[in-house]
Amino acid sequence: MSASEFALFRHRPFLSFWFGRVFTSMSNNMLAVAVGWQMYDLTHSAMDLGLVGLVQFAPALLFTLIVGHVADRYDRRRIITVCLALQTLVIGVLIASTHYHWISRDLILICSLLIGTAKAFQMPTQQALAPLVVPLEVLPRAMALSSSGVQFAIIVGPAFGGFLYAAGANAVYSLCCALTFCSAISFLSIRIDHAPAPREPVTLRSMFAGLDFIWHRKAVLGAISLDLFAVLLGGATALLPIFARDILLVGPIGLGMLRSAPAVGALTTSIWLARKPIERRVGKVMFGAVALYGVATLVFAFSKLFLLSLGALVITGAADMVSVVIRQSLVQLETPNEMRGRVSAVNSIFIGASNQLGEFESGTTAALWGAVTSVAIGGIGTLLVVATWMKHFPQLTNRERLTSDETDKNS
Structure with a gap:
């Protein structure tokens, strides 16, 4: 670990933020394995796997404008803590219902909806909190380090969740409950000088300020929408239980390994980026990475x-x-x-759409044409999105550096 990385880990607000993200990421990914396998065991339906993603995304879409105002007007640490407390309670319901054998498809969907509601407030608030825990000049390095911890959790979480599931779904749910509670404590312990923005009157103009800001920053619009459409089409996460059970024949342990595999690559890359931040040709590097994502998705589809x-x-x-x-x-x-709360709320919609709504899209197309065709179509779609965005967002394609002349003004 370099001296600059070590200095970040000695910075208490960043350390609490780092642990909070790791704990919640570990819980979320273990929970996804258990819920996905349990749902598929109950229904054997690709559509139902997709519905889990859809009901988690719906609250984010419904509450977008409200979430942004809340994140900008109130203490972001307490908002995150309340959201994590709600998720802890919902996981407790999954534990009780599984133990007493009244778990059902509908109950899983209701619990997923409640977890999605909590995440609708948590994720954009968490994004808006990140720049407050470190100086802006080291933000890219801090985000890479934070992501490395998250990716480690994504590796360990699904794999460990798959092994634990052999002892029953409640073994996984119980650990998820404990980790989510620990995450809430970590975020609550962050100590920073954070004065929420003045509570301006809630008007239509202020509600839509985040959308207006993004619309007039074409590089930001292109970056956010690229994630929406590329990952929306290219994601295969929701279908992994089908690949594990019916195509690759590797069971729940194999499912945990499949869910962990992307995080292995992400962790390695995030550690590299923390040491060697991308400083030149950032636009072309980003588009090249998304194109590689599409090609690898095609390989997975036919393997x-x-x-x-x-x-x-x-x-x-x-x-x-x-x-x-x-x-x-x-x-x-x-x-x-x-503006970070409102912009992060809009950004979270795009991220949520690319993940949860992408799971619904994958489940729907898999129900119609099969899992292999669904993933293959997604990989091709990702490549088409890259070509289209490079043409229509030249400001992003030709972006040389992350920082710009206006960045210093915003800090």
Whole structure:
């Protein structure tokens, strides 16, 4: 670990933020394995796997404008803590219902909806909090380090969740409950000089300020929308239980390994980016990474070999991490603090759409044409999106550096 990285880990607000993200990421990914396997065991339906993603995304879409105002007007640490407390309670419901054998498809969907509601407030608030825990000049390095911890959790979480599931779903749910509670404590312990923005009257103009800001910053608009459409089409996460059970024949342990594989690539890449930040040709590097993500998705779609499938998913994780660090750093550096809540709320909608709504899209197309065709179509779609965005967002394609002349003004 370099001296600059070590200095970040000695910075208490960043350390608390780092642990909070790691704990919640570990819980979320273990929970996804258990819920996905339990739902597929109950219904054997690709559509129901997609519905889990859809009901988690719906609250984010419904509450977008409200979330942004809340994040800008109130203490972001307490908002995150309340959201995590709600998730802890919902996981407790999953524990009780599984133990007493009244778990059902509908109950899983209701719990997913409640967790999605909590995340709708948590995720944009968490994004808006990030630039406050470190100086802006080291934000890209801090985000890469933070992402490395998250990716480690994504590796360990699903794999450990798959092994634990052999002892029953409640073994996984119980650990998720404990981790989510620890995450809440970590975020609550952050000590920073954070004065929420003045509570201006809530008007239509202020509600839509985040959308207006993004619309007039074409580089930001291109970066955020690229994530929406590329990952929306290219994601295969929701279908991994089908690949594990019916195509690769590797069971719940194999499912945990498949879910962990992208994080292996992402962790390796995030550690590299923390040491060697991308400083030149950031636009072209980002588009190249998303194109590689699409190609690796195609390889995974047609693979019948478990090791080849793991390798393809590792590459998707590595490529996605390059894109994520560039996109998220650009958005945060281009946005003034008093606007970060509202901009992060809109950004979270795009991220949520690319993940949860992408899971619904994958489940729907898999129900119509099969899992392999669904993932293949997504990989091709990702490549088409890259070509289209490079043409229509030249400001982003030709972006040389993350920082710009206006960044210093926003800090």
